[in-house]
Structure formats: structure tokens, C-alpha cells
Amino acid sequence: MSSATVQPATYGHDASFPRFSVARYQKMIETGVLDVNDRVELLENYMVLKMARNPLHDSTIQRSQRVLFQIVPNGWDVRIQSAVALADSQPEPDFAFVRGTGADYETRHPGPVDVGLLIEVADSSLLRDRQDKTRIYARAGIPVYWVVNLVDRKVEVFSDPDQAANPPAYRSRQAYGPGDQVPLVLDGAAVGSVPAADLLP
Numbered sequence: 001m002s003s004a005t006v007q008p009a010t011y012g013h014d015a016s017f018p019r020f021s022v023a024r025y026q027k028m029i030e031t032g033v034l035d036v037n038d039r040v041e042l043l044e045n046y047m048v049l050k051m052a053r054n055p056l057h058d059s060t061i062q063r064s065q066r067v068l069f070q071i072v073p074n075g076w077d078v079r080i081q082s083a084v085a086l087a088d089s090q091p092e093p094d095f096a097f098v099r100g101t102g103a104d105y106e107t108r109h110p111g112p113v114d115v116g117l118l119i120e121v122a123d124s125s126l127l128r129d130r131q132d133k134t135r136i137y138a139r140a141g142i143p144v145y146w147v148v149n150l151v152d153r154k155v156e157v158f159s160d161p162d163q164a165a166n167p168p169a170y171r172s173r174q175a176y177g178p179g180d181q182v183p184l185v186l187d188g189a190a191v192g193s194v195p196a197a198d199l200l201p
Helices: 022-030 055-071 126-140
Strands: 040-043 046-049 076-080 095-099 115-122 144-149 154-162 169-176 181-186 189-195
Touching: 040 126, 055 076, 055 095, 055 115, 055 189, 115 126, 115 181, 126 144, 126 154, 126 169, 144 181, 154 181
Parallel strands: 115 144
Antiparallel strands: 040 046, 076 095, 095 115, 144 154, 154 169, 181 189
16 A cells, blocks of 8 residues: 555544555455445545535536536547546546546446546535645546636646656646636647536536
8 A cells, every 4th residue: 555645634634544455445345345325435545435515516517517528529438426546546536538438447447547637526525626636646647637616616727747746746737717718638639628617606
């Protein structure tokens, strides 16, 4: 198991919390120790409770999926609240742009090389999504990460991960307001754009 280089902001503060490898966490799911009723995800080897969802969060996902499915280019697919397997984490981002189709992931979760973009919708989860998950996703080399920030009504785009930084971080952060177009960048190339207003309440 790897160790986080900084203390997570939203979990792991009790020294007695057990830590799990990704393989062990997956085995717990396979054997039924954990099921869909357990609202957890693995972050930096900590099994943490997922943030509670409210109507604003869920309606944003419902609205956003209509927009995102319209712009997904050939060779890519969009997954919704599905697991991504990283070296020390198995988060379930609200959206993931991944290579291929659903058939490619019948026996495994997408890994970092499969992912072009991860998106989290953030209200009560803003601190975790902006601070802890930027570190996790940068460490994994996820090329682009969006935080749909419902609190401040903007879309924050993180890109150019620095995996060697301590802690890992994204070198670039851009914020887009309701009047802006958010560029969709996959494999380093802009393949479209999304009006930020279509993602924000």
C-alpha cells in the first residue's frame, strides 16, 4: 500500500482507521462484504463514506449527462458514478470519459491509461473534490479533471498533472463561469466545448 504524502483534508484523521489495498478492497466487493448499499469508496487506501447527495447534486448530474453524451467523440464513452481503479484508490467520479465502450470494462475497471477526463459535481463534497481528489487524480496522472463547483457556480478545470510534486498536483487550473465555454480536451487535443451554464444550476 502507498502512503499519502500529506494528511487528507476530509478523511483518515483517526490513527485507528484501517487501510486497504485496491486489490483487497475489490475482493471485499467480489465476496459480498461490501455491496451497493455501502456508500463508500477507497481513497489513498482509506475506505471512506461518500458524501451524501442532495437534490441539487442529483439534478446537476441529470442535466449534465444529457450535455456530455451529446459531445462524446468516437472512440470514447462516458461512465456515470462508476469506479476507476488507481494505484491506491478506487473512486467513483460522477463522470468519466474513458476509451472504448462498456464492453471493454466487463472484467475490469478503467485505469489511468483508459481515462481522458474525470468530473466531480461538488457542493457538500467541495473540499474533498477540490483538495483531496486533485491530489489523488494528479498522482495517478489523470490528464484533465473538472470540478463542477455548485457553491461558487463555476467549472474548475485542472490539467497537466505533476506526479512528482510533493504532494502531487495539477500545474494548471482554469475557472469558467456561466457565460464561458469549457473546452473538452482528450489526449491533449480540444475535441469540443461545453457551455458552463449547461452544467451549472
